[in-house]
Amino acid sequence: MALMSWTLHGDGRAIAADAVVTPRERLTWPRTIGLGAQHVLAMFGSTFVVPLLTGFPPSTTIFFSAVGTMLFLLITGNRLPSYVGSSFAFIAPITAAVASGGESAALGGLVATGLLLALVGVVVHFAGTRWIEVTMPPVVTGAIVMLIGLNLAPAAWGMVEASLGTALVSALAVILITVLFRGILGRLSILLGTVVGCIVAALNGEYDLTAVKDAAWIGLPDFATPTFDPSVMLMFLPVIFVLIAENIGHVKSVSAMTGEDLDPITGRALLADGVATTVAGLGGGSGTTTYAENIGVMAATRVYSTAAYWCAGLFALLLSLSPKVGALIAATPAGVLGGLSTVLFGMIAVLGARIWGQGKVDFGNPVNLIPAGVALIIGAANYTWQVGDLQFEGIILGTAAALIAYHLMAAITRWRDAANPVASPAYVEGDEQGTARD
Known part of the structure; x- marks a missing residue:
């Protein structure tokens, strides 16, 4: 089967109650294009926030999210x-860089992260994921994700101070929209908020x-080139752990929903995300990750066709070619x-x-409690x-x-008493998708 061809699912119009549209199938092109537009709406609420919080050009970030998706x-x-789309895990290191x-x-840090993630993907493709599970048990992965969020707390307060009232309304709007609406509206709570x-x-x-x-309706995004500073690149290393967890979670989630065994392409997924992040860093975009919002759209529609994602990538590319759209995003007030x-x-x-809970981490064991606690204090302070x-x-x-x-x-615990196992099991896949992004 050619790479850019898809088999029509049934008559291309309807999906049986117990069926799904698999990645290499599609509906009719008008329906597929409509699903692509829906995927753009689903991703947009998160992707546009990252450049606003980091100071990167919004149009450039959207451009490289489109290019990264197609890659x-x-x-x-x-x-x-x-x-x-843009990964929230990059916000803290980009801000510091x-x-x-x-x-x-900061772009140099993105390139370094992307290359390292791509290398991990190559190793996983040939060696499997067991070494990741041993190196990154849930207690470690959960602590890293949590400390990234806590490390960003002072930055959030700095923006809230600009207009406390507007900030409260914006946060309350996101909260209420999330719980009041179902389907696509609920998934667009960030955008609507x-x-x-x-x-x-x-x-x-x-x-x-x-x-x-003053902005033009049509024009190219503002591109930039990276410089490489070892001290800055080191700031980005922890993000690797988050991206690995997100990509593995994405593969397993889609595999479970479609009934297809996608584990053999886990290495390719990591490589692809690494390449997308590298390309973004080379041109002025933000680091990328696979998006949970779009998994939610697939779960609701039962359409997993990659044809819809090609349409989404093309829609996002067109959107990035309007400086006026980028200027509108960039004008978002600090209080919001x-x-x-x-x-x-x-x-x-x-x-x-959540990672701790899914991994059944036992914090009654000091082997889990102390490393996590120390890491959180170091990150938060x-x-x-x-x-x-x-x-x-x-x-x-x-x-x-x-x-x-x-x-x-x-x-030391294993050496002292082999009969007393360490209380953090090897990495157990739950639904890691969304980790440190949304």
């Missing part, structure tokens, strides 16, 4: 339906649309961003706890350590503390 589909042989070395240095917040900000005179009026970031950063932190020209901050130090303390304590 992902190519590398996985059109077998794994996915939209590749921009503050210390500028945007170009932003709209509500912007309306309030406009009524309060906080919304400046001058740049939107403060409300959104309070919800989003808190979700990142709590997702770490943003400990720093200067070694020559290199500066290590809270996320990298907390990650190192979790890994070293856990494996050291586990090894």
Whole structure:
């Protein structure tokens, strides 16, 4: 079967009650195009927030999410339906990198992360995932995800201070929309909450649309080139653990829903996400990950066709070619961003706890309790350590503390008493999708 061909599912119009449209099938093209547009709406609420919080150009970020999605589909042989959007896990290291070395240095960190993730993908393709499960048990992965969220807390408060009232309304809007609406509206709570917040900000005179009026309707995004600073690149290393968990979770989630064995392409998925992040870093976009929002759309529609994702990628590409759209996104008031970031950063932190729960981590055992606790304090307080020209901050130090303390304590425990097993089982897949992103 050719890479860019799909088999028509039935008559292409209807899906039987007990059937699904598999990745290499499609509905009629009008229906497939409509599903692609729905996937763009689902991803947009999260993808546009990342450049707003990091200062990256929104149009450039959307452009590279579209390019990354199409690269992902190519590398996985059109077998794994996915939209590749901006990862929230990159917000903290990008913010720190921009503050210390500028945007170009942050892009260098993205390139380094992407290349390392691609290398992990190659190793997984040939060696399997067992080594990841041993290196990254749930207690470690959960602690890393949680400390990333806690490390971002001061940044959220800095934006809330700009307009407390607008921030409260924005956060409340996201919360209410999430629980009041089902289907696509509920999945667009971030986007709709932003709209509500912007309306309030406009009524309060906080919304400046001058740049939107001056922007052209059609034009290329603003591209940029990376520079490579070892001290900055080190800030991005912990994100690797998050991206690995997200991609593995994505593969297993889609496999469970479609009934297809997709484990053999796990390595390709990691490689593809690494390539997408590398390309984004080379051109000025943000780091990428597979999106849980789009898994939700697939679960609701039972359509897993990769053809719909090609349509989504093309729609997003067209959207990125309008500077006016980028200017409108960039004009989002700080108070609105403060409300959104309070919800989003808190979700990142709590997702770490979800990993602990799914992995059945026993915190009655000090081997689990101490590494996680130490890592969280280091990350939340943003400990720093200067070694020559290199500066290590809270996320990298907390990650190192979790890994070293856990494996050291586990090894000593096994040596001391082989009959007393370590209380964190090997990585057990639950539904890791969304980890440190949404």
